[in-house]
Amino acid sequence: MSRLSVLFFLLFFIPVYTQQINFFEITSQFILPENVKVYKGARSTPALQCWYIEIDLKKQGAVVKPYFNLVGREGITSFSQRFNTIASINGGYFDVTSGASYSALVNPDIVYAKNIASVVRDSRTYYLTRGFWSIEETRDMSVDWIYHFGNRVIDIYRFSNPLNNVQGTPVPAPSPLNGSAMYEIKAGVGGGPVLIKNNQIRITYTEEVFWGSGVGLTNRDPRSAIGFTADKRVILFVADGRQTISEGLSLSELATVLKDLGCTDAMNLDGGGSSQMAVGTTLVNRPEGGTFQRAIPTMVSVVIPDSLPLFPAAYLNKKYDTDDSVFCTLTGTWTQSAISGWWGGTPARVAQVGTGERTAEFKLNLPAPGIYTLSAWWVAASDRAENTPYIIYHANGIDTVRVDQSLNGVRWNNIGEFTFTGTHTDRVVISNAASGGNVVCADGLRILSFDSTLTDVYEPVETAPQNFTLLTNYPNPFNPETTIGYQIPEAAMVSLKVFDLLGRKVATIVNETIAAGYYQEQFNGRDLPSGIYIAVLAAGKFSRSVKIMLMK
Numbered sequence: 001m002s003r004l005s006v007l008f009f010l011l012f013f014i015p016v017y018t019q020q021i022n023f024f025e026i027t028s029q030f031i032l033p034e035n036v037k038v039y040k041g042a043r044s045t046p047a048l049q050c051w052y053i054e055i056d057l058k059k060q061g062a063v064v065k066p067y068f069n070l071v072g073r074e075g076i077t078s079f080s081q082r083f084n085t086i087a088s089i090n091g092g093y094f095d096v097t098s099g100a101s102y103s104a105l106v107n108p109d110i111v112y113a114k115n116i117a118s119v120v121r122d123s124r125t126y127y128l129t130r131g132f133w134s135i136e137e138t139r140d141m142s143v144d145w146i147y148h149f150g151n152r153v154i155d156i157y158r159f160s161n162p163l164n165n166v167q168g169t170p171v172p173a174p175s176p177l178n179g180s181a182m183y184e185i186k187a188g189v190g191g192g193p194v195l196i197k198n199n200q201i202r203i204t205y206t207e208e209v210f211w212g213s214g215v216g217l218t219n220r221d222p223r224s225a226i227g228f229t230a231d232k233r234v235i236l237f238v239a240d241g242r243q244t245i246s247e248g249l250s251l252s253e254l255a256t257v258l259k260d261l262g263c264t265d266a267m268n269l270d271g272g273g274s275s276q277m278a279v280g281t282t283l284v285n286r287p288e289g290g291t292f293q294r295a296i297p298t299m300v301s302v303v304i305p306d307s308l309p310l311f312p313a314a315y316l317n318k319k320y321d322t323d324d325s326v327f328c329t330l331t332g333t334w335t336q337s338a339i340s341g342w343w344g345g346t347p348a349r350v351a352q353v354g355t356g357e358r359t360a361e362f363k364l365n366l367p368a369p370g371i372y373t374l375s376a377w378w379v380a381a382s383d384r385a386e387n388t389p390y391i392i393y394h395a396n397g398i399d400t401v402r403v404d405q406s407l408n409g410v411r412w413n414n415i416g417e418f419t420f421t422g423t424h425t426d427r428v429v430i431s432n433a434a435s436g437g438n439v440v441c442a443d444g445l446r447i448l449s450f451d452s453t454l455t456d457v458y459e460p461v462e463t464a465p466q467n468f469t470l471l472t473n474y475p476n477p478f479n480p481e482t483t484i485g486y487q488i489p490e491a492a493m494v495s496l497k498v499f500d501l502l503g504r505k506v507a508t509i510v511n512e513t514i515a516a517g518y519y520q521e522q523f524n525g526r527d528l529p530s531g532i533y534i535a536v537l538a539a540g541k542f543s544r545s546v547k548i549m550l551m552k
Helices: 003-012 076-083 251-260
Strands: 013-016 019-025 036-043 048-056 063-068 087-090 105-107 110-113 118-121 124-127 130-136 141-148 156-159 185-190 194-197 223-229 233-239 263-268 277-279 298-303 316-321 328-331 349-352 359-363 370-377 388-394 397-403 412-420 427-431 439-442 444-449 481-488 492-499 505-514 517-524 531-539 542-550
Touching: 019 048, 048 277, 063 105, 063 185, 076 087, 076 277, 076 298, 087 223, 087 233, 130 263, 141 194, 141 223, 141 263, 194 223, 194 251, 223 251, 233 251, 251 263, 388 412, 397 412, 427 439, 481 492, 481 531, 481 542, 505 517
Parallel strands: none
Antiparallel strands: 013 019, 019 036, 036 048, 048 233, 063 298, 087 277, 087 298, 105 110, 105 185, 118 124, 130 141, 130 185, 141 156, 194 263, 223 233, 223 263, 316 444, 328 359, 349 439, 359 427, 370 412, 370 444, 388 397, 388 427, 481 517, 492 505, 492 531, 531 542
């Protein structure tokens, strides 16, 4: 059996406890976009029936969006039909009597529902930071513990750890005070507990105070979950339970299954009788053994891209802040703004309108020549200049784009698309040579590239990476050399090999135990014919492949 065949086999036979879950693809039973696949899983001991939908967000065709039912509650098939979704699973928790959602539901600029802020257990009030899956316009995703400090999207804050709630403690954890603003989220859904965070199984059942809620930790039940992989694949998962043919999963079993499917982050959703999956208007699973569908107020759906406008998958997403002295130089007097809504680690900087004697210069330090999309972030206010100049130095000269900083604050605003040189000459300067207001604002810049030949660029840092990643090679196509980057979060036996399309190995680049870190390896195809090859990285249970093109 070839190496590629072995890898393919391993992807679909996932060991879980006493027996394997045998996953097989059932996509052909439905009419779906190219980037959407459906799998069914089964095992006999303990009995289990489960399904998952995989959406590859690196490709066009469909995206993932949560929905709140403004007309009430309904089963997954009619809910899906109402919004004309491609596929759906149920969302977060709710009151079965009133229908009020206990879990957050966010779509662009609107908070339809918030995660429940506190619960009473044993006559004590416990404040909550509960799970939340979110997606940004760049298709970057996150699973976090969050708290709502208001009713707006900009009032949602994430925390690096949940509140340290402990069952039975005489003094519950105090209400949350400090977190990081989630200004950039486009959409999101709440649930809990968090199952996987930063590629580590971490079930925060106690901290999120699910004890006493009816959501069990160790019992096998119907389950629903959402997760994502390092290469931007979303996993929407349901498991049937409380049946002879399917007992269900405990939360630890659920976390293990999602981890083995490649999820680096994942979160539990409402389970039990709410666990439902539909493709189109077809009910895929059998909640608690029958076709009855519990009426639910929220769902997570696969939809056409127009339903949630996002950028294409970015191969470079680089952000700059005024507090980074390596990339940003302030000339003249700039002071910190007292208005909230800044991007990055420090408040935005403001300078009095003048003649250009005060500037904020950003060095872009881009990896290669190419076309890049430039966006800017500022804190809007009534005294901001209405024509603040952004001066862009690029491959074709110098352009000045003037923006109205009295409007559209606390978001990324498109400045334009420019061809940069990939050298030290690429830069953006914000000048105070403006009018129509008293001050100009300098805060964040963002550079995106949708060119796959630029690769997923990363900059080595002192800390170890959080998860296994195989990066797209650069350049691609190449002749005859290319660089293949990867990262590993822990010491492991690493194999990096190149195969042709017939599965024949043409090169072994790495085959040894190496320490955690970021690595770049050179591959030379001088003795090979032009064509497409496959680079395969294997490290422990992790395996990924990328296509590389040799063009002579």
